[in-house]
Amino acid sequence: MKRDSGKMDKRSAASDPASDAPSAQAAFASYAAPLVDHAIELAHAVREDTSPEALHKLRVSLRRLRSLWWAFEPLLEKGENTRQRALYKYLATAAGQTRDWDILIELLAHEDSGASGMAPKLQDARGGALAISRETLLNADVKHLLREALTDTSKELNTAHERVPLRKFATRRVDASERSLKKRMKHAGRAKRSNYAAFHDVRKAGKKLRYLLDFFEPVLNDNRKRTIKRLKQIQKRFGALNDVVASEGLLRDHAASLAGSADTEAALHWLKQERKRRMRCAAGLLRKQ
Known part of the structure; x- marks a missing residue:
């Protein structure tokens, strides 16, 4: 993948020689766009990659998006910001359902847990959670939802009269x-x-x-x-x-x-x-x- 956090874009926006004091409103897209692109990539990859790591990366990516929208909350209309953050939480939860089973399985693999006989049933439960996670993410049309959120929030910030x-x-x-x-x-x-x-x-x-x-x-x-x-x-x-x-x-x-x-x-x-x-x-x- 080309980028995993958007740090390159973020640094360039923060040190733009054309502006000694960039505004938070103007800089928002340089933070959000790479995160949105990365989350879309990961959501697409999860369709083919069912590994614990793939789902974990997607959940972390969505959590970062939620935190970014929280960071810019004072500059945004409260109701819309709450809705966007709820969206990221919903998608992250969908991705996390399978990840939760992976963590449980990994913990109980410890030799002192006394749970060696549970492995087949735990794997079955994990498989069921994975099917639900993938179906939820597929039906949610993650690409459209995230692009729309980025466009709407960027528009709101760019049309604001005040600059910070x-x-x-x-x-x-x-x-x-x-x-x-x-x-x-x-x-x-x-x-x-x-x-x-x-x-x-x-x-x-x-x-x-x-x-x-x-x-x-x-x-x-x-x-x-x-x-x-x-x-x-x-x-x-x-x-x-x-x-x-x-x-x-x-x-x-x-x-x-x-x-x-x-x-x-x-x-x-x-x-x-x-x-x-x-x-x-x-x-x-x-x-x-």
Whole structure:
């Protein structure tokens, strides 16, 4: 594929010699267009490539689009922006259904999980989820939906009377996102270990800030390398926790269809213990921040 994040276009837009102070409105398309193109490529590829990695890449691409529209939310009509972000969430969820089974299968492949006998039924469930994911994405006409979203949002921004300098706008949005992350980390640090929602909020806030830095770092005045390093740690630790929590929920939700597998209870017990372990690891990281 030609590009996976649009960074080349983004840097060129941010350093355009023809404009000392490009506006956020004018720069939007240089961020959004490469992401839209990449998501369309991935959606098309998933029709042929059923691997876990292909679906994961598509889900990440759609999440990046959702984060970009969130970043430009202050410049957009609220209702339309909410609709567009809901669209990206819907498509990402469709792609993620199969990915969730892949994560569960990978976790239970651990030799201590006691779930070796579940493999055939888990693969069957994964196959069913894949069929639904592909049908949903095909029927959604992803190419048309994403092109339309890009056109409509670009038009709204380009016809706005007010212009906000890109650097000022980017700094303001990144700072707001960083404050949100710190607030959620503080709350999670005081929460009980059983309060997974507080930990999940940290993960979501960290992911959003990471995406915004991916978009805007080249135009920011200050160096955010330390922040990015911290975010990578959060994503890794809290992502590992989320994998177990989501897998435990998925297995419980489909326990009936897995009836007859003697390993179901053993798998749930192992996931519960693993969740507790990863919760301790996540809490430990919070204390170091």
